[in-house]
Amino acid sequence: MDPTGTVEYEPVSVKQVLAEMKDTAELLIDLSYSAVLLGSDDVAAEVLELEEKMDVLQLRARMSLLMACRSTADAESLAPVLGMVGAAEKISDAAGDIAKIVLEDIGLPDTMRAALPEAVETLVRATISSESALAGETLGGLNLETETGVRALAIRRQGNWLLNPERETRLEAGDVVLFRGPEDGIAEVYQDATGEVYEPPEPPEGGVRDLERAVDSIVLMKDMGELAVDLAYGAVLFDSTEVAEEVVELEAEVDALQSRFEAWTLRAAADIDDPVSLRGLVHLARSTEVISDAALEMSEGVLRGLSTHPVVAEAVQESDEVIVRTTVYPDSDLAGTTIGDAEVKTATGMRIIAIRRGAGESERTGREGGDWVVSPGPETQIQTGDVLIAKGTRTGGDRLTDLTKSA
DSSP states (O other): OOTTOOOOOOOOOHHHHHHHHHHHHHHHHHHHHHHHHHTOHHHHHHHHHHHHHHHHHHHHHHHHHHHHOOSHHHHHHHHHHHHHHHHHHHHHHHHHHHHHHHHTTOOOOHHHHHTHHHHOOEEEEEEOOTTOTTTTOBHHHHTHHHHHSOEEEEEEETTEEEESOOTTOBOOTTOEEEEEEOHHHHHHHHHHHHSSOOOOOOOOOOOOHHHHHHHHHHHHHHHHHHHHHHHHHHHHHHTOHHHHHHHHHHHHHHHHHHHHHHHHHHHHHTTSSOGGGGHHHHHHHHHHHHHHHHHHHHHHHHHTTOOOOHHHHHHHHHSSSEEEEEEOOTTBSSTTSBHHHHTHHHHHSOEEEEEETTHHHHHHHOOOOOOEEESOOTTOBOOTTOEEEEEEOHHHHHHHHHHHSBO
C-alpha cells in the first residue's frame, strides 16, 4: 500500500467489507502461486495490486469494528471478527511475499515450474482487445467453461476488481481478465480475447532428486494450506468445532511438511552448483506456512467456544463464492460414482475442494469418521456417508445439495 495514501473512516457495512476481504484473500492465494509456477511478472503484479486493495479493506474493517464496540459484551462478540480481519491481512501479506519472488528475481529452481502440471491449471492474464469477439458478450452467452474448460477468475476494469464474475457479467474492451483452465482451452480463449497467440512456458527437465522431493513437499503444503483456509471459513459459517479441528490438523501437517522440506532442501544444496538459487524456494515455504497459520487464526473463535458473530457468518455466506458442506446419502445420484462421471462442475457449477471420507456416517452413528481427501480429481469416487466441501455460487450449492440427497 502507498504509505502516503489517506484512508478515512467511511460508514460501510462490516459484512460487505468482510465478504470482499474473503474473496480477495482467496484470489490472492490462487494468483500468487500461479505467478511463481508460471514465472509470470504480469500475474505477480496483479497480486501486488490486490494486496494494496486488501490493505485498505482491513483498515476500513478495523475502523468499523472500533466504532461498533461500546461495551464488554461487544468486545467479546467482536473479538473473533477482528481475528478474521487479521488473518485475511496475513494471507494478503504472504501472497505479496510470494509474488515478490518473481518480481524481485529472488531465485527459484526450474524444478519448481516442472511441478506446474500437477499443481495448478494454467492461468493467464489477458486484456480484451477492441476487436475481440468476446467484447460485449456475457460469460454465460460465451459459455466458455463448457466449450473450453476455461473460467474467468476475476476482471479488473478501470482499476476496480470484479471477483468471481457470474454468467450475467459482460466483458468489455480494455478489461484485464484472469482466465484459468487446461492449456489447450487457454490458448484458444487467449487468442480470442487479445488477438495474439498464446505462448506457454517451456517445462524444464527434472533435476536433483532431493530438490524434487522438496518441491513436492511445497506443492502439498500449498494444497493443504488452501484447503485449511477454505475449511476455516467453513468452520465459521457452520459454527462447527469439528471442521475447525480439521484446520488444526491441516496446520500441523503443513508444519510437518515444512520440516521435511527443510531437510530435503539442505541435502539438495550440497548437490547443486548454486545453492543461493534455492532462496526463492525457502521464501515460498515460509509464506505457505503463514497462510496455514492464518487459517488456524480464523478458526480460533470457534475452537474456543465463542459463538460465530452473525455478521461473519453472513459475510461468508454472501461473498461471491460460497462454501457448502453436504452429506452424500444412500441412493443419491452421486453415491458410487466419480466426480468426473457425475459431471459435478458442469451440473452444479460447484467445485468439490475436499471430501471427508465416511464423516457423514460418523455424524449419524457417533463412530469416528474417515480421512480427508484433499483436492479430489475427476477420478475420485464419491461414497455414501462422505461429506463434500464445495465452493461455487449460492444457486450451485443448492443444486449440489439436492444431488447428495436420496433419490
